[in-house]
Amino acid sequence: xxxxxxxxxxxxxxxxxxxxxxxxxxxxxxxxxxxxxxxxxxxxxxxxxxxxxxxxxxxxxxxxxxxxxxxxxxxxxxxxxxxxxxxxxxxxxxxxxxxxxxxxxxxxxxxxxxxxxxxxxxxxxxxxxxxxxxxxxxxxxxxxxxxxxxxxxxxxxxxxxxxxxxxxxxxxxxxxxxxxxxxxxxxxxxxxxxxxxxxxxxxxxxxxxxxxxxxxxxxxxxxxxxxxxxxxxxxxxxxxxxxxxxxxxxxxxxxxxxxxxxxxxxxxxxxxxxxxxxxxxxxxxxxxxxxxxxxxxxxxxxxxxxxxxxxxxxxxxxxxxxxxxxxxxxxxxxxxxxxxxxxxxxx
Amino acid sequence: xxxxxxxxxxxxxxxxxxxxxxxxxxxxxxxxxxxxxxxxxxxxxxxxxxxxxxxxxxxxxxxxxxxxxxxxxxxxxxxxxxxxxxxxxxxxxxxxxxxxxxxxxxxxxxxxxxxxxxxxxxxxxxxxxxxxxxxxxxxxxxxxxxxxxxxxxxxxxxxxxxxxxxxxxxxxxxxxxxxxxxxxxxxxxxxxxxxxxxxxxxxxxxxxxxxxxxxxxxxxxxxxxxxxxxxxxxxxxxxxxxxxxxxxxxxxxxxxxxxxxxxxxxxxxxxxxxxxxxxxxxxxxxxxxxxxxxxxxxxxxxxxxxxxxxxxxxxxxxxxxxxxxxxxxxxxxxxxxxxxxxxxxxx
DNA sequence: ACAAAACGCTAATACGTATTAGCTGTTAAT
DNA sequence: ATTAACAGCTAATACGTATTAGCGTTTTGT
Numbered sequence: 001x002x003x004x005x006x007x008x009x010x011x012x013x014x015x016x017x018x019x020x021x022x023x024x025x026x027x028x029x030x031x032x033x034x035x036x037x038x039x040x041x042x043x044x045x046x047x048x049x050x051x052x053x054x055x056x057x058x059x060x061x062x063x064x065x066x067x068x069x070x071x072x073x074x075x076x077x078x079x080x081x082x083x084x085x086x087x088x089x090x091x092x093x094x095x096x097x098x099x100x101x102x103x104x105x106x107x108x109x110x111x112x113x114x115x116x117x118x119x120x121x122x123x124x125x126x127x128x129x130x131x132x133x134x135x136x137x138x139x140x141x142x143x144x145x146x147x148x149x150x151x152x153x154x155x156x157x158x159x160x161x162x163x164x165x166x167x168x169x170x171x172x173x174x175x176x177x178x179x180x181x182x183x184x185x186x187x188x189x190x191x192x193x194x195x196x197x198x199x200x201x202x203x204x205x206x207x208x209x210x211x212x213x214x215x216x217x218x219x220x221x222x223x224x225x226x227x228x229x230x231x232x233x234x235x236x237x238x239x240x241x242x243x244x245x246x247x248x249x250x251x252x253x254x255x256x257x258x259x260x261x262x263x264x265x266x267x268x269x270x271x272x273x274x275x276x277x278x279x280x281x282x283x284x285x286x287x288x289x290x291x292x293x294x295x296x297x298x299x300x301x302x303x304x305x306x307x308x309x310x311x312x313x314x315x316x317x318x319x320x321x322x323x324x325x326x327x328x329x330x331x332x333x334x335x336x337x338x339x340x341x342x343x344x345x346x347x
Numbered sequence: 348x349x350x351x352x353x354x355x356x357x358x359x360x361x362x363x364x365x366x367x368x369x370x371x372x373x374x375x376x377x378x379x380x381x382x383x384x385x386x387x388x389x390x391x392x393x394x395x396x397x398x399x400x401x402x403x404x405x406x407x408x409x410x411x412x413x414x415x416x417x418x419x420x421x422x423x424x425x426x427x428x429x430x431x432x433x434x435x436x437x438x439x440x441x442x443x444x445x446x447x448x449x450x451x452x453x454x455x456x457x458x459x460x461x462x463x464x465x466x467x468x469x470x471x472x473x474x475x476x477x478x479x480x481x482x483x484x485x486x487x488x489x490x491x492x493x494x495x496x497x498x499x500x501x502x503x504x505x506x507x508x509x510x511x512x513x514x515x516x517x518x519x520x521x522x523x524x525x526x527x528x529x530x531x532x533x534x535x536x537x538x539x540x541x542x543x544x545x546x547x548x549x550x551x552x553x554x555x556x557x558x559x560x561x562x563x564x565x566x567x568x569x570x571x572x573x574x575x576x577x578x579x580x581x582x583x584x585x586x587x588x589x590x591x592x593x594x595x596x597x598x599x600x601x602x603x604x605x606x607x608x609x610x611x612x613x614x615x616x617x618x619x620x621x622x623x624x625x626x627x628x629x630x631x632x633x634x635x636x637x638x639x640x641x642x643x644x645x646x647x648x649x650x651x652x653x654x655x656x657x658x659x660x661x662x663x664x665x666x667x668x669x670x671x672x673x674x675x676x677x678x679x680x681x682x683x684x685x686x687x688x689x690x691x692x693x694x
Numbered sequence: 695a696c697a698a699a700a701c702g703c704t705a706a707t708a709c710g711t712a713t714t715a716g717c718t719g720t721t722a723a724t
Numbered sequence: 725a726t727t728a729a730c731a732g733c734t735a736a737t738a739c740g741t742a743t744t745a746g747c748g749t750t751t752t753g754t
Binding site: 006008009010020021023024025027028056057059060061062063064065 | 710
């Protein structure tokens with residue numbers, strides 16, 4: 001079947017006039033002190049390897065040694081649709097850079113398509129092909145996560161994850177603190193009536209933002225909460241204005257953009273009449289529009305950190321860690337003092 | 348280290364009172380007709396499998412089968428920095444989808460490299476980790492391509508490639524025909540004086556566009572050709588107007604956008620006073636501006652096709668194929684009849 | 695009743711690498 | 725001179741699965 005036979009160590013051995021074992025010994029470093037193979041032989045073998053472009057079969061490697069210096073990457077949503085691409089691209093960049101530095105290759109595990117969401121554990125799990133696995137996605141399958149936690153296969157999640165029958169190793173970012181900091185800033189600017197546009201439950205990232213928000217609102221009035229995302233800007237704006245809010249927190253940049261545009265059309269000044277805060281940044285969209293007050297998610301650093309953690313677990317069997325990285329505040333130009341708006345009359 | 352030894356078929360066999368071979372036969376479907384194992388035995392084995400939660404080790408599976416079911420994805424430019432991401436993302440999406448359907452995982456060789464252009468050979472013998480490899484990028488290294496063609500490692504290029512010491516297997520798209528169709532359309536609309544903004548040589552995609560253009564211009568006057576890309580829109584517009592062209596072909600969307608904006612600023616109507624045609628589409632940028640008349644490059648389909656072709660080559664040793672996909676026309680709103688402009692006086 | 699066929703299963707082996715035990719020939723030690 | 729040590733290699737085996745050849749037993753055909 002297979003088009004062309006793969007080169008094997010036996011082939012190399014024949015060409016170099018040594019045994020397969022010798023080829024393996026030469027390949028696996030074994031400082032000339034260790035395995036006692038003279039420089040001359042090493043060079044003869046290496047020459048053949050160079051000339052033929054031989055590389056050890058990673059599958060056989062993993063079979064024999066249990067390690068193949070490959071890290072798996074599993075994404076719960078397809079990694080590259082343009083809608084998702086913005087989401088995964090910075091993570092992949094960070095993973096790739098870290099993996100390269102650490103001497104690992106990356107295997108994108110395509111998993112099993114199971115309707116809308118993918119599955120790691122399909123009929124034939126390919127999970128163990130790599131030495132360990134990074135898992136990313138907006139929303140994880142809780143049962144699968146529990147299976148991963150229960151198993152002994154090394155993995156690390158990118159993004160915080162709740163316990164799933166045990167602690168989940170992850171490198172995430174601290175949405176809660178970052179959100180709380182923005183709330184504090186809003187308070188310091190004199191706002192008392194605030195609103196929240198975005199869900200309060202769902203994935204961990206959602207929960208964290210809401211937790212940071214609701215844990216920091218002492219002394220403030222949450223006069224509106226619109227849990228639905230993706231509604232028309234005008235409708236949202238109507239509701240927000242009616243509530244008397246002077247500062248609004250958005251979980252979705254797209255919603256913020258719509259409301260800001262609606263406000264601009266009506267001559268409502270941002271931030272003079274209405275302050276807008278976005279809980280996180282997107283990669284794009286920085287260009288054209290308004291620069292929103294928000295915080296930046298250190299996606300690349302998360303990915304690097306997760307990769308390094310995974311390698312620690314693979315190579316040194318390091319204990320499970322859970323790391324949260326800070327989100328840097330983005331000052332933007334959509335948050336201002338609450339002066340004028342505090343005069344607004346209420347029905 | 349590992350908490351508990353992994354279950355193997357031997358364990359299952361012992362528990363079910365059969366041999367390892369029987370377990371394997373039961374696992375691998377083998378319709379009850381095929382391998383002649385009675386229902387009763389099957390059920391006994393399956394029961395144990397269910398109770399223990401056994402899953403076959405994918406590494407050993409692939410080892411035994413002789414195929415790793417891994418496809419390499421090599422890009423000549425780093426794929427994930429956001430600058431390049433727009434270019435590669437749709438291709439990667441197509442590859443990912445096709446690979447998933449075909450049961451392959453993807454080895455990502457898409458990272459940064461030492462030099463300016465990345466090399467397949469040299470350090471990156473790692474390509475051979477995979478069963479075969481997809482190669483993509485704006486510009487290929489000709490020598491490397493020749494080496495690939497000469498070697499017996501299965502690969503397929505995404506995008507048409509000239510022969511390199513032999514035919515290169517590829518799935519590309521037919522820029523020449525698509526461009527020629529646009530030229531015909533322009534002619535039918537009464538234009539006689541046309542211009543071309545973009546290089547006439549370089550990578551295959553460039554050459555194909557130019558070939559399609561110059562092969563279809565019978566009866567038309569090419570009154571301007573600006574081979575340089577990325578110039579200021581005003582400068583280009585000056586030149587184009589001075590030439591008396593009524594329809595302009597752009598290879599780069601960015602150039603077209605600049606010229607269109609410059610025209611708008613000066614009150615020159617598009618397409619009434621000047622028709623603009625773009626030879627290909629970009630993923631983004633559809634949103635904000637003008638919808639240009641152009642053709643759409645079936646990037647995802649190209650990638651899918653290339654992946655399928657590669658799998659054919661890997662699994663069935665299929666012969667080299669070269670496939671060009673059609674580009675669908677995009678009507679847009681920047682190409683119109685040449686009425687008014689034909690009145691333009693010439694110096 | 696006896697050979698032939700069918701059935702139900704297993705032993706043996708291949709896959710490509712890593713690794714350990716051990717073999718051969720040379721050199722050093724006593 | 726004999727033994728011991730050592731250098732330089734190789735044979736053999738394990739890893740877990742898929743697969744083929746084939747073995748013993750039962751059924752079928754005549």
